[in-house]
Amino acid sequence: MNKPVDHHEEDNSNTSGNPTFESVLSARLSRRGVLRGSVSTAATAVFGSFATAACGGGDDAVVTPAVTALSSLGYAAVGKSLADTVTVPAGYTATVLYRCGDPIAAGVTAAKNDGTDASFDKRAGDCHDGIEYFGLNAAGTGPDASSSTRGLLGMNHEYQNNLFLFPNGPTANPRPAAEVDKEVAVHGLSIVEVKRTGTVVSYVQDSALNRRITAATTMMLSGPAAGDALMKTKYSIDGSTTRGTQNNCGTGTTPWGTLITCEENWIGYFTRAATDDTARGGATARSVVSLKRYGLAAGAASRYGWETGGTADLYARWNASQSGTATDGTDDYRNITNNFGWNVEIDPYLPASAPKKRTAMGRFAHEAAAYLTPVAGKPLAFYMGDDSRGEYIYKFVSEASWSAADAAPADRTATGDKYLDKGKLYVAKFNADGSGEWLLLDIGIGAIKGYATYTFANQADVMVNARLAADAVGATKMDRPEWSTVNPSTDDIYFTLTNNSNRVLGTPTGSQAKVDAANPRAYNDTKGAATAQKGNVNGHIIRMSENGRDPAAVAFQWDVYLFGAESTAAAAINLSGLTADQDFSSPDGMRFMPSTGLAWIETDDGAYTDVTNCMLLGAVAGTRGDGGRVTVNNTLDTTTLAVDTYLGKKPTADTLKRFLVGPAQAEITGICETPDGKALFINIQHPGEETLTTAIADPSKYGSHWPDGGAARPRSATVVITKNDGGRIGT
Template sequence: MNHPVDHRLLAQPAFQEEEDSNTSANPTFESVMAARLSRRGMLRGSVGTAATAVFGSFATAACGGGDDEVVAAPSTVVSSLGFAAVGKSLADTITVPAGYTATVLYRCGDPIATGVAAAKNDGTDGDFDKRSGDCHDGIEYFGLNAAGTGPDASSSERGLLGMNHEYQNNLFLFPNGPTPNPRPAAEVDKEVAVHGLSIVEVKRTGSVVSYVQGSTFNRRITAATTMTLSGPAAGDALMKTKYSIDGSTTRGTQNNCGTGTTPWGTLITCEENWIGYFTRAAADDTARGGATARSVVSLKRYGLAAGAASRYGWETGGTADLYARWNASQSGTSTDGTDDYRNIINNFGWNVEIDPYQPTAKIKKRTAMGRFAHEAAAYLTPVAGKPLAFYMGDDSRGEYIFKFVSDAIWAAADAVPADRIATGDKYLDKGKLYAAKFNADGTGEWLLLDISAAAIKGYATYTFANQADVLVNARLAADALGATKMDRPEWSTVNPATDDIYFTLTNNTNRVLTGTAYPLVDASNPRAYNDTKGTATAQKGNVNGHIIRMSENGRNPAAVAFQWDVYLFGAESTAAAAINLSGLTADQDFSSPDGMRFTNSTGLAWIETDDGAYTDVTNCMLLAAVAGSRGDGAKLTVNNTRDTATLAVDTYMGKKPTATTLKRFLVGPAQAEVTGICETPDGKALFINIQHPGEDTAAASIVDPTKFGSHWPDGGTARPRSATVVITKNDGGRIGT
């Protein structure tokens, strides 16, 4: 999730998230042609447990061969949605279809350790290392055996939830809001602790799902937790800091947004907009050698300009190292950065692997998977004898879609390893990182980010020292190769029935129709228009976002070519046909797709929104869909009008949804994002997160509860709290059917 202006900062200096730091001249693509169906693969689970994905029931292949071979869909996939669509709503509550119940499970401040009192939710609560953090986001379910001693991928009665706490809605963390800079150390410590992740046990008793406060599995991982740097960049000169002079460890993870799982049953948490937590002195460019110095080029490419204010002012909490580490200025006299934190931001922006079952296992930042604003990590169906492929988005305007392919080939025995983190070492520490380039003929190329590539070795903008440097500066390497700029790639997910790969492109208000500089419209990002909010034209560009769909040639994880189409275009149902390209009705219309996952139990796609464009009409939402397959639609000409300019652009679009293949399932409370989704293996409990309800509350209103933007989930005059919600069907059936 990308919050361009964090108005929750309140008394801190204004901070602008750098959403568009890609100033490269990389092209976008112009025209496309009809794409053919790719080979269909085995069933895999995107929502649910990884081991179930490996050992679940597989479909029987139909006759055929080559790239056009089609494998029958798994028998569990439903062909139509079995609930009545929920209407749009601005109410401060959660609305679900008739026959369903949504229950609040785990709120910000809820205790997870024995003896910790229930949260007062008045701004005085502390000990957040023993309580739920704030701003719940990506979430995954890991089954526990009946004895509670270890994994059971099929268990729906007992399991662990691993979830992100992306950032903080900090007006409500303190009795009267946060103190302006310089920040008191106690406030900084509290904010550091509300970031990170929760691992918390849940159980189902009859039809009731609850979390287990005193479980030995429960733990908080925060922005101060020690973590191991692993893979090719570990120990490199770019990773060395005063804290870790050998560049092998770091402290903390923050701004964790999307999540993923691995086939061996671990959690991947994705560091997104970490850059805003740091500051640099106004003269830091000069201290580093000027505007063309390598470190200065890197810092600016990742959005940290000299003199930039940090998001929360944590560096002002005191002189102790815990606070100094948030200042990325070159202040020491060493030549290698071991006496300051000039390299600290290189310790962030990674996928982080966690074993949810082993609290003492090392937490590892997997540097082979590249450094950028990570949004989720979805893997293609594991096939014995072939490598693994993980798909990742870089959530900023004009950034890229990436793929990581392991050097190691998949062995089915690794689905149930004795040491899950060691298995991660095998598959995630060595491999190839690619960026996507979309061609005009309906195909795409995976461009290898490797130091040996002529375009990387000879890149005039930045001189790469080695392969570790390529991974640390993956954005610059992708610039050098000419990867395709996209409209804020958010979550990735893989359809278990088809192995099609989906990326939500949440929006891009910078899209234009004329000129020579990015971002002009193109075939993959074909819309730029004027959008009204109320009676004013308040937004311009690709305001409502879209979802792009890809398939590997031959369903091969190591393929260097793919095909694509646009699955859905977000739009208001009342918008002109040139905007509402998918023909959405009032029961389906949405804006700014963000989270997206497929449920293994049903094969349904679930789409969540993080929207600011349509919020005069409805709160953010969750939709369910029967997704079809890439190539099931046709060529389309988009007739754009933005400001006074017009431009027609050709693209290819998936089959339009019907009333039974796309429906709104849930609408969230006021001023909240709907995010994070997973299920129990039997599909009878669906977990989602509600993030930052009441986020638009004015700072001055903290003294007047009647002026809070939301009171969810506690109601009355309570302060709003982010929370995990569990959804069940009243008849005990599978969700969505």
């Protein structure tokens, strides 16, 4: 996500020479001829007979939607705004539900919000992000998937706005232990009970199900990397456990009712000594290659200086240097970064249950994990993005085939073991003809087994170093893959590609990537009067469909659903023809809602914020292939380059419009709904994030005072949106 520079959201560590689309046009006709035969056969086996329609990516057939979503949006578009408030359409109400510091245990006092609040293990954490709703039965003892009046919210607290966590801002290094402890506690997740009485939604402070999971919570390591030599630390000499989760960004759920939280830009929390490469055996040592590929160079400073809080193990664990003498890393924290970068599964209904890091799903800067509609007798497929410039899109396919009985299991954690600990991890390669391939990441693959840059020891090593394995097989570099989501009406898979300042038209150098069919834009943009912005400034949303709608398919078709752009931009930039009621920049969160089939798109933007704060848009998304091939005529500085791509049908005033604009200097993120579609939850993250440290003593200089107003310090918060007539949101 577009955080301030100290959040390292674009770790920019992919210097591999993986191919662009100009080099993959060969064998087009023979390959697509084979795919034509496989699509209809597989689709008929799973779904019965369907009508088919032509797709925009070529001449393959695509399955007509099995479920029909709403055909238009039923609200008036909200205008762009720079106001320090949340604006929603007429007929709707947005209510602040759960703010940073709000208590979630009996006897904990209301937050003062003056930098003196403590006990954040019993309060809402900071920087609310991905969020999911889990229906709760009337007794409050377990799940009821249909309940809209009582439920649990599971939400991430991605990072911290530490300027406002302390009376006068944070202390410089070395950090006081008490400050570090507080910051560790504001990270992680909240599980908090909510209830609806009439039209009023509130959270239950003293619920027995409320829980904070932090950057210090004990977690299990599960799957192929658990117990491997790469996972062993001083804390866990057998490599079976670790402590904490942080920089949790997107979320997901499972078909059996658990929460998946995704560890995104976790690498910046660690440091290494300037001499650490030498201690590990030099620049070509396997661990050194791995650390650099994940963005932690020797001598790199940590984000918050937690390792300076003292000599105790709680603080030493943030230093990933090799300082011990043991050959297996069990007397220091040289392997500690391998414990992070995973999807973490949590049972929201069992506060005493241990979270599990699911290592079969690969290690990278995880965003949301969305699954394809489960089909009995077929494996499950989860789709995941790696949110850094030039990184990749992944798919995990379970070894176990889906059983409908597992939708309501007696043991949800054991069900997670069944589906998430064994399977195949794939990475996406996008071809220039609108087709794509899922490339298997397995130790037996020749390109991985013989990779010159890094020698993989075993399959656990492939999972720990999924980025290097993806480099080896030639995956396609993407423009910062953010959230994934699946359209329940079509089983199309969507990825938001938020932006990429490293996309170029000429010969790339270092971590740059040349434009290609799936990432086809690089252009000049000016923010305000003078600020120059280059590359894919406004981002886009890519859409994929598995051949035959088969979760185990190794081929797919794709197009670009939407290009972000200012409505006044040239046609070569505003390719989707966005109007003033639709234009947006830097798509980030995206989610389809089961109650209506509508898509919701959230932005985390810095490119268009001279005109408008970040926003939420509603959409009727159509079907992959509903448009056709277009040519993008790029101009960047003095260079021009035309690239062909595949673009979905342009939106109309009824199929895409702005629904909400947030407060100043805030990101709109995280979204879920009650099963009846009558309450929509979103998160407002880091309002006032551009406030300078020197302004902490002067509230008049804060970048925002939301949500409390007046001279208050800004706070991240969850907002619940309801329709005044009691109807479903968006209709």
